[in-house]
Amino acid sequence: MNEFLLSRRTFLASACCVAASPLVTPVTFAAVPGDKRFVTIVLRGALDSLYLLQPYADPMLKSYRPELALDPSSGLIDLDGQFGLHGEAAELLPLWKSGELGFVNAVSTPYRDQRSHFDGQDVLETGGQDVSDVNTGWLNRALATIPRSESRKAIDVNTSAELILSGPNPVDTWSTQSDLAIEPDELDFFRRLYGNDPAFSKVFAEAMNTDEDSDGIFGTNARAANPAGIAKLTAGMLKGDYRLASFSIGGWDTHIGQKNIFRKPLKGLVAALTTLKTELGPDIWSKTAVLAMTEFGRTVRQNGSKGTDHGTGGLAIIAGGAVRGGKIYGKWPGLREDQLFEGRDLMPTADVREIAASLLHSQFDVSAGDLTSKVFPGLSLDLKSQGFLRG
Numbered sequence: 001m002n003e004f005l006l007s008r009r010t011f012l013a014s015a016c017c018v019a020a021s022p023l024v025t026p027v028t029f030a031a032v033p034g035d036k037r038f039v040t041i042v043l044r045g046a047l048d049s050l051y052l053l054q055p056y057a058d059p060m061l062k063s064y065r066p067e068l069a070l071d072p073s074s075g076l077i078d079l080d081g082q083f084g085l086h087g088e089a090a091e092l093l094p095l096w097k098s099g100e101l102g103f104v105n106a107v108s109t110p111y112r113d114q115r116s117h118f119d120g121q122d123v124l125e126t127g128g129q130d131v132s133d134v135n136t137g138w139l140n141r142a143l144a145t146i147p148r149s150e151s152r153k154a155i156d157v158n159t160s161a162e163l164i165l166s167g168p169n170p171v172d173t174w175s176t177q178s179d180l181a182i183e184p185d186e187l188d189f190f191r192r193l194y195g196n197d198p199a200f201s202k203v204f205a206e207a208m209n210t211d212e213d214s215d216g217i218f219g220t221n222a223r224a225a226n227p228a229g230i231a232k233l234t235a236g237m238l239k240g241d242y243r244l245a246s247f248s249i250g251g252w253d254t255h256i257g258q259k260n261i262f263r264k265p266l267k268g269l270v271a272a273l274t275t276l277k278t279e280l281g282p283d284i285w286s287k288t289a290v291l292a293m294t295e296f297g298r299t300v301r302q303n304g305s306k307g308t309d310h311g312t313g314g315l316a317i318i319a320g321g322a323v324r325g326g327k328i329y330g331k332w333p334g335l336r337e338d339q340l341f342e343g344r345d346l347m348p349t350a351d352v353r354e355i356a357a358s359l360l361h362s363q364f365d366v367s368a369g370d371l372t373s374k375v376f377p378g379l380s381l382d383l384k385s386q387g388f389l390r391g
Contacts (some may be wrong), residue, residue: 001173002175007122007214013096018376019104024085027194030092034150034282034288035243035245035287035288036323037238037244038245038288038289038359038363038364039234039244039245039246039288039289039290039291039358040139040243040246040249040293041246041247041269041290041292041293041317042121042164042246042247042249042293043292043294044121044248044249044251044263044291044295045088045250045251045252045253045265045316046295046297046298046310047295047315048254048262048298048308049298049315049346050065050087050297050346050370051068051086051104051238051258051298052086052089052266052315053073053079053083053085053103053328054076054084054085054263054364055335056069056070056071056072056082056084057081057082057083058082058334058335058337060336061364064300064301064302064335065300065302066258066302067294067302068083068256068258068302068306068308070086070087070361071084071326072084073222075156077089077090077343079096079328080327080328082106082328083103086262086266088263088267088270089269091274092272094335095277095325096325096326097326098325099324100323100325101317101318101320101326102325102326102329103317103319103329103330104313104316104328104329104330104350105315105328105330105332105348105349106180106313106314106315106330106347106348106349107315107330107348107349107350107355108296108318108348108351109123109124109296109351109353110123110130111123111124111130111131111295111296111350112312112341112348113336115311117253117297117310120295120296121163122163123295124293124294124295125137125138125162125163126138127141127356127376127377128377128378129377131380132390133377134375134377135169135232136166136168137162137165137167137267138353138356138375139164139165140152140154140165140166140167140168140262140375141169141170141239141374142244142360142374142375144374145360146364146365147231147364147365147366148365151243151284151364152169153172153244154169154170154171154172154244154245154246155172155173155174155175155234155242155245156170156171156174156246157173157174157175157176157237157246158248159175159201159228159234160174161173161179165246172242173236174214174233174369175225175230175233175238176224176225176229176232177223177319178323179214179223180208181213182208185300187200187208188257190204194206194328206281207276210354214233217236218232218233223285226383227271227272227275228266228270228271228272228275230272230274231247231271231272231273231276232279234276235275236279238284238288239279239281239284244284245333245366247267247272247296249268249269249272250265251264252265254304254308255305255306255307255308257305257306257307258302258308260311261307263324268269268291273290273292273319277320282321282355285320285321286321286322287322288321288322289318289319289322289362290317290318290319290364291318291322291355291359292316293316293317293352293355293356294314294315296310296311296312296314296347297312297313297314297315297345298311299311299345300335300344300345300346301344302304310343311341311345311347312346312347313345313346313347313349313350314343314346315353316352318355318359318388322363322387322389322390323359323388323390324388324391325388327387327388329387330350331349333346333348351379351380353376354380354381354382354386355388356376357376357379357381358386358388359377359389360375361383362390368381384391
């Protein structure tokens with residue numbers, strides 16, 4: 001009996017998660033008002049912004065990082081004569097050149113004087129001023145502030161709900177491993193089981209239809225749990241009813257042997273961004289904004305293990321046809337020791353929450369009042385200063 005109940009509960013949990021169809025035809029999609037999209041990618045582990053986007057023109061960089069500093073002669077891809085992109089991210093260069101990829105330098109959350117991954121991620125995902133300031137995710141709270149109800153559908157592409165989308169507003173959670181592989185006799189069993197319950201019958205029918213749609217996203221290909229597979233599933237959902245999505249890429253904690261450890265998550269991020277563009281297609285990609293963000297930066301100086309430790313100021317990555325890319329934004333603080341935060345970290349000159357707030361405003365018309373009172377309580381926001389938004 002207990003085994004049956006467990007299976008039934010597991011099925012119901014899955015059925016509730018897949019209750020909405022992720023695919024509609026392009027014609028149907030084009031007829032839907034409020035068709036902009038927003039994707040957040042949480043880079044867990046603290047991305048080293050000075051390694052991905054290196055200020056190679058600053059002679060201080062080499063003095064701080066003799067093993068990690070690169071320049072165009074050693075594989076760095078020059079972007080503007082001052083900053084260069086890590087060579088492993090070369091596949092992003094077309095996005096940069098087409099104005100669909102940009103960076104915002106020296107950003108952080110209000111979490112600036114401690115260096116705990118857990119606390120830093122909590123602040124990043126709750127959007128509060130401090131740890132435990134709020135206990136729901138800012139992207140979940142944002143759902144209630146979007147004026148158009150048809151744009152409020154969100155999905156967390158993970159095996160379990162993450163904090164950024166956790167809260168009182170309905171959000172679906174689905175991973176690349178979600179699959180209702182039910183045999184015909186089991187299908188008949190559940191149809192009979194829920195036959196006299198209209199509510200469960202409806203959920204079951206929707207779940208089966210959505211599972212078929214999910215199969216259509218991957219076709220005969222494997223449902224990979226890597227960033228490319230997650231991005232493919234995300235794009236498939238965004239082509240349907242969903243307008244907001246979030247997923248994570250981990251592995252950025254590079255205390256030891258950073259050259260090697262950094263390579264895997266960076267390739268994952270590159271694959272995720274390029275897959276999103278490919279799978280969404282030109283029309284939807286042109287209406288999409290992607291924000292990749294991390295809990296904090298890393299120390300300016302490399303450590304004795306040829307890695308970097310937990311820091312403060314970092315980098316936000318923006319992508320999509322809805323952003324004005326091809327530029328590096330943000331006020332650069334400099335790398336002289338007296339310009340560093342506590343003499344060791346990149347000095348934050350902007351709040352990463354302001355970027356997120358600006359994108360929510362541009363994509364979904366969330367008002368400045370709601371952004372600074374409900375989504376990011378206490379945030380100081382100047383929407384006119386956000387040059388990375390297309391007019």
